[in-house]
Amino acid sequence: MEQLWSLMPIFFEGFRVTLLLLVVSGVLALVLGTVIAAMRISPVPALRGFAAVWTEIARNTPLTLVFFFTAFVLPMLGVRAPYILLAFIALTYYTSPFVAEALRSGINGVPIGQAEAARSIGLGFGQTVSLVVLPQAFRMTIPPLINVFIALTKNTSVAGGFFVVELFATTRQLANDNGNIVIPILLTAAVLYLVITVPLGFVAARLEKRWVVKR
Amino acid sequence: MKRMRLPLIALAAAGALALSACASGDTPGAEETTAPEVEAVEFEEGTTMAALADAGTITIGTKFDQPLFGLMGPSGTPEGFDVEIGKIIASELGISEDKIEWKEAVSANREPFIQNGEVDIVIATYTINDKRKEVVSFAGPYYMAGQSILVLADNDDIESEDDLVGQPVCSVTGSTPAAKLAEIGAEPVLTDTYSNCLEPLRNGTVVAVSTDNVILAGLAAQNEGEFKVVGKPFTEEPYGIGLALEDTEFRMWINDVLEKAYEDGRYEEAWNKTAGTVLPFVEPPAPDRY
Amino acid sequence: MTGTSVLFDAPGPRARRVSLILSIVSLVAILGLVVWVGMLLAAPRESGGITLPGMFDPSRWNIFADPQVWTSIGRGVVATLQAAAVAAVGAIILGIVFSLMRSSSIAWVRIPTAWLLEFLRGMPVLLMMLFILLVASTGAFWAVVIALVLYNGTLIGEILRAGLAALPRGQREAALSVGMREFQSKMLVEFPQAFRQMLPIIVAQLVVLLKDTSLGYIVGYNEIIRNNMNNLGSFYGNRYMFSLFAVTLVIYLVINLTLSWFARWLSRRTASGGGRKRKTADPMNPAALLEAEARADEADRAAANRGLGKYDGTGR
Numbered sequence: 024m025e026q027l028w029s030l031m032p033i034f035f036e037g038f039r040v041t042l043l044l045l046v047v048s049g050v051l052a053l054v055l056g057t058v059i060a061a062m063r064i065s066p067v068p069a070l071r072g073f074a075a076v077w078t079e080i081a082r083n084t085p086l087t088l089v090f091f092f093t094a095f096v097l098p099m100l101g102v103r104a105p106y107i108l109l110a111f112i113a114l115t116y117y118t119s120p121f122v123a124e125a126l127r128s129g130i131n132g133v134p135i136g137q138a139e140a141a142r143s144i145g146l147g148f149g150q151t152v153s154l155v156v157l158p159q160a161f162r163m164t165i166p167p168l169i170n171v172f173i174a175l176t177k178n179t180s181v182a183g184g185f186f187v188v189e190l191f192a193t194t195r196q197l198a199n200d201n202g203n204i205v206i207p208i209l210l211t212a213a214v215l216y217l218v219i220t221v222p223l224g225f226v227a228a229r230l231e232k233r234w235v236v237k238r
Numbered sequence: 239m240k241r242m243r244l245p246l247i248a249l250a251a252a253g254a255l256a257l258s259a260c261a262s263g264d265t266p267g268a269e270e271t272t273a274p275e276v277e278a279v280e281f282e283e284g285t286t287m288a289a290l291a292d293a294g295t296i297t298i299g300t301k302f303d304q305p306l307f308g309l310m311g312p313s314g315t316p317e318g319f320d321v322e323i324g325k326i327i328a329s330e331l332g333i334s335e336d337k338i339e340w341k342e343a344v345s346a347n348r349e350p351f352i353q354n355g356e357v358d359i360v361i362a363t364y365t366i367n368d369k370r371k372e373v374v375s376f377a378g379p380y381y382m383a384g385q386s387i388l389v390l391a392d393n394d395d396i397e398s399e400d401d402l403v404g405q406p407v408c409s410v411t412g413s414t415p416a417a418k419l420a421e422i423g424a425e426p427v428l429t430d431t432y433s434n435c436l437e438p439l440r441n442g443t444v445v446a447v448s449t450d451n452v453i454l455a456g457l458a459a460q461n462e463g464e465f466k467v468v469g470k471p472f473t474e475e476p477y478g479i480g481l482a483l484e485d486t487e488f489r490m491w492i493n494d495v496l497e498k499a500y501e502d503g504r505y506e507e508a509w510n511k512t513a514g515t516v517l518p519f520v521e522p523p524a525p526d527r528y
Numbered sequence: 529m530t531g532t533s534v535l536f537d538a539p540g541p542r543a544r545r546v547s548l549i550l551s552i553v554s555l556v557a558i559l560g561l562v563v564w565v566g567m568l569l570a571a572p573r574e575s576g577g578i579t580l581p582g583m584f585d586p587s588r589w590n591i592f593a594d595p596q597v598w599t600s601i602g603r604g605v606v607a608t609l610q611a612a613a614v615a616a617v618g619a620i621i622l623g624i625v626f627s628l629m630r631s632s633s634i635a636w637v638r639i640p641t642a643w644l645l646e647f648l649r650g651m652p653v654l655l656m657m658l659f660i661l662l663v664a665s666t667g668a669f670w671a672v673v674i675a676l677v678l679y680n681g682t683l684i685g686e687i688l689r690a691g692l693a694a695l696p697r698g699q700r701e702a703a704l705s706v707g708m709r710e711f712q713s714k715m716l717v718e719f720p721q722a723f724r725q726m727l728p729i730i731v732a733q734l735v736v737l738l739k740d741t742s743l744g745y746i747v748g749y750n751e752i753i754r755n756n757m758n759n760l761g762s763f764y765g766n767r768y769m770f771s772l773f774a775v776t777l778v779i780y781l782v783i784n785l786t787l788s789w790f791a792r793w794l795s796r797r798t799a800s801g802g803g804r805k806r807k808t809a810d811p812m813n814p815a816a817l818l819e820a821e822a823r824a825d826e827a828d829r830a831a832a833n834r835g836l837g838k839y840d841g842t843g844r
Contacts, residue, residue: 066536066543069551073558083784085742087753088777095434095769098441099583100568106427106443138534148536156535177652181743183411184430186438191654192428195346195412202349202370209659213651220650302748303762310750311763312600342748347662354665392577430745431758436766440575460765464576 027207030197037193038215044107044179044189045219048114049172055115056122063127066148078120086181089113094185106186113185114178121171129164130156166231173220173227180216190215286488290358291331298324299343299357299480303431305456306513307363316340319452320361322508323380323479323499327359330495345412349373352480359492360480363450365414366526375485376478377492380505382523384471385415386451388458390439391466396446398469399424408435408444415449418473424448432457439465450475452513459516476523493525569770583770591764592771604755605779611672611751612738618677619737620730623684628714630689645682653679654743661747672744672751680737687729691722728795735787742780752776 062074093113094106102109133156141155183192194212198205281288290296300320301308307318315321321340328338343351343362351357352374363383366376387407389396396402402424409416411428419426427444429435435447436457447454451471458465479492499505500522509519539547570582581587591597629641648656653675661671695718703713723730745754756776761769 064535066539067547067550069547069554073554079785079788080781083739083781083788084777085739085753085780087742087745088773088780091757091773095437096569096773098437098443099770100565103441103443135534142534151535173650177654180652180654183428184745185434186408186427186429188426188428191652192411194655196416196428198346199412199414200369200417202374203372205346205350205662209655209662213655213659216652216655217647217650221646224646224650302750303758305762309763310759312594312596312760314600314603342668342750344746344748346658347747350662350665354662356665356667390576431762433758433762433766433769437769440573457766461767463578464580466576 026201026204027211030201030208031211033193033197034190034211034215037188037190040107040187040189041176041179041191042219044110044114044182044187045172045176048111048118048179049175051111051115052118052122052171052175053168055119056126059119059123060126060130061152063123064130064152074123078123081116081120084117086113086117086178087184089117090181090185110182110185110187114175114182117178118171118175121174122168125164125167125171126160128167129160129162132163133159166227169223169227169230173223176216176219176223285491286358286482286485287331287491290333294333295337295339296328296331296333296359297339297341297357298328299341299348299351299360299362300324301344301362302342303433304363304453305432305460306452306516307456308361310342317512319381319509319512320363320477322512323505324359324361326499326504326508327479327492327495330498345410348480352482355482358481362480363453364478364480365475366478367414370480373483374480375483375489376480376526377489378478378496378525379476379523380479380496380525381452381477382520383450383452383475383477385418385448385473385475386454386467386471387469388439388447388454388465388467389445391464393445396468399448399472402446402448405446406444408438408447409449410435413449414475415473419448436461436465452517455516456513476526478526490527493527496522496525588767589771591760591768592775597760600760601752601756601775601779604750604752605783607669607749607755608738608741608751608783611669611676611741611744611749612734615673615676615680615737615741616734618673619680619684619734622677622681623688623730624719626681626685627688627692630685631692645685648678648682651679653740654746657743657747668744668747668749671747672741672749676737676740679740680733683733684730687726687733688719688722691726692718694725695721724798727798728791731791731794732788735784735791738787739780739784752779 059074059077062070063078065071090110090113093109093116097104097109097112137155137159138151141151146154179189180191183189183195188196190212194208198208201208281291300316300318302310302316304318304320308316308320309318310316324338324340325335328335341351341357343357343360343364348360348362348364349370352360359377360374364376365383366379370376385399387396387399387402399422402419402422404423404425406425406427407419408427408429409419410432411430416426416428427438432447432449432453435444438444439447447457451467454467458467481488481492496505499508505522506519537543566584570584572582572585573580626641626645629637630645632638632641656675656678657671660666660674661668664671664674666674692714699717699721700713703717704710708716741749741751742753744751745758748754750759753776756772757769761772
């Protein structure tokens with residue numbers, strides 16, 4: 024028990040990096056996902072096609088291979104960045120299609136009369152989407168978005184194999200150094216992950232419950 | 239219901255794949271070449287040796303991705319120095335090479351594998367240390383490695399571990415060398431396989447790769463002319479054979495086997511066949527009978 | 529959404545021309561990017577005082593002429609598919625069990641199950657696999673499978689619960705009225721229909737399951753990525769890292785895209801025509817699951833409040 028307690032500072036350092044990965048990649052994925060979603064419903068077929076292809080490929084590549092690309096192939100192409108930035112890129116790329124799909128479903132949930140009304144008073148595409156559709160879609164999108172963030176939290180553990188010392192990599196290092204308490208170390212790591220994911224899950228369920236009735 | 243047929247067919251197909259999975263079991267295919275003949279040996283009743291000899295098979299945990307020591311190639315059975323030691327022990331039990339079941343022992347699961355009886359012994363560049371001795375016991379050591387440094391061949395700035403202080407150095411997550419790097423004040427940059435460390439070294443993100451000298455030598459040999467091992471080993475990593483904590487008889491017996499192999503040349507032969515292609519042969523350390 | 533045309537006017541000749549120019553420009557830009565990347569990769573590099581050949585140099589691809597290498601790669605693919613298939617079957621069975629337990633009328637079954645499901649959903653699959661391997665000494669294959677079964681079983685359980693709630697109440701009432709017990713009604717009448725209804729979402733979840741088998745590397749399971757990148761990569765050397773990566777990527781894309789299209793095709797085929805015109809939601813959409821779940825919760829609560837079954841003696 025003493026031994027485990029003395030390791031807590033190291034755990035928290037890994038936890039901090041995981042939180043950093045989650046927050047930064049989450050925000051970037053939100054931005055990128057919104058752009059992709061907007062491209063999906065845009066009037067330009069080229070943009071629609073690009074967004075569709077991007078979503079398909081990004082959803083069907085395992086995260087490990089995405090990380091391989093950002094950690095090894097990008098530097099070969101001359102991208103010299105600290106590995107944590109490359110991890111941000113990988114996680115953002117991987118999460119963006121899920122954000123885009125969540126947004127799309129939110130947009131689909133907005134009654135069509137809203138868009139018709141906006142058009143009938145002369146608003147263009149950009150104005151309709153940004154002033155009328157997205158604000159309403161956003162409310163309905165929050166629960167699925169939270170689920171996407173829960174998945175992102177768990178996905179940060181893959182970064183541990185690619186030069187970013189987050190919680191999972193820390194756990195493995197500690198388990199190796201302290202071969203006598205491997206199981207308690209893993210349990211501590213599990214608890215730390217649950218500290219993030221379980222509250223997020225509850226929030227998502229509560230929000231969805233509230234808004235399902237309203238629909 | 240007609241519409242249920244499609245999902246039922248899908249389930250049946252999955253089930254068929256599943257059954258084939260159960261049939262083929264854990265380890266991939268056995269060797270095709272005929273293994274050398276081994277003689278049956280008699281052991282005292284109730285010992286692990288007797289049980290293994292009767293069963294006719296032994297489960298050995300080893301690494302599948304360590305150059306020179308335990309490497310799984312496309313043939314389906316691992317090759318390397320640790321593997322050869324395992325074969326020597328098995329032959330002393332009257333178990334031929336192709337009857338050995340090899341399981342991959344990744345660093346994190348070596349102790350639990352032994353504790354749960356998942357494997358009988360672990361020969362996987364397994365460094366003996368006191369914390370591990372609390373939960374498993376070690377026969378050997380059968381080789382004395384040491385942590386060393388790998389740099390680009392044209393890098394003359396790094397000569398010893400003192401030059402690593404404050405510099406980013408690559409190693410593998412969950413390994414003893416990685417912990418040592420943190421200890422001496424270098425910045426550990428961690429990944430899953432040693433091979434992954436070469437790319438950051440190449441593009442300058444890290445100045446060196448540090449782990450046991452034998453692994454570094456293997457990496458340098460695979461990439462001729464690009465890298466070199468520098469400095470003297472600055473730690474002592476005694477590689478031991480891990481087995482169950484309470485099994486003193488088995489441990490002493492393995493120590494006997496090791497000493498026999500040292501004397502009759504099988505050890506040297508095993509070395510020359512595997513790691514000896516790159517590294518010089520050194521006299522093996524005496525087994526520690528504690 | 530048919531409303532995409534609501535958001536903007538039908539394009540006139542000028543808009544069409546702009547659109548065409550934009551398409552051509554972006555296509556050229558993307559092609560240019562691909563060519564530029566290809567050239568960068570193909571260029572030889574200096575390292576450690578020697579010159580390394582470019583990524584497309586034959587010396588980096590010669591191992592693929594060896595049939596043994598392809599056999600080994602094939603073994604990795606089979607390992608992935610095996611784990612996925614067994615885990616899929618297990619997840620569906622566990623999903624049925626979980627949804628039964630979760631909608632049980634007995635509080636001390638329902639509430640601990642809810643907590644268990646939250647716990648299982650919140651744990652990273654990587655950690656679960658490692659944990660099962662170390663604690664239950666099951667070997668790499670079963671560690672991967674059990675972790676995947678537990679995680680996906682919870683999700684499929686929620687999907688099925690949603691499917692049950694979406695059924696017309698009359699189905700269950702009819703089953704009970706011909707004398708079936710609660711359990712029989714569920715297994716013989718309600719689940720088959722719920723299954724068919726939710727099949728696209730379930731298949732989509734199974735595609736995610738297949739992708740997650742790649743996490744098996746952590747317990748040493750020789751699925752495609754570990755087999756190619758770790759084992760073959762360590763065996764043949766760092767020189768082949770890029771080529772092995774390219775091959776692995778192509779294999780995975782082929783498998784996953786095939787399964788995704790199968791999921792979509794299935795969704796179109798089994799979309800219930802019937803009287804109700806249902807929006808065939810894209811089954812790959814993560815939001816679909818959440819929405820379905822919420823409706824299921826609603827329906828459960830509503831049914832409980834309605835006191836359904838209080839008078840027929842079997843209780844709910």
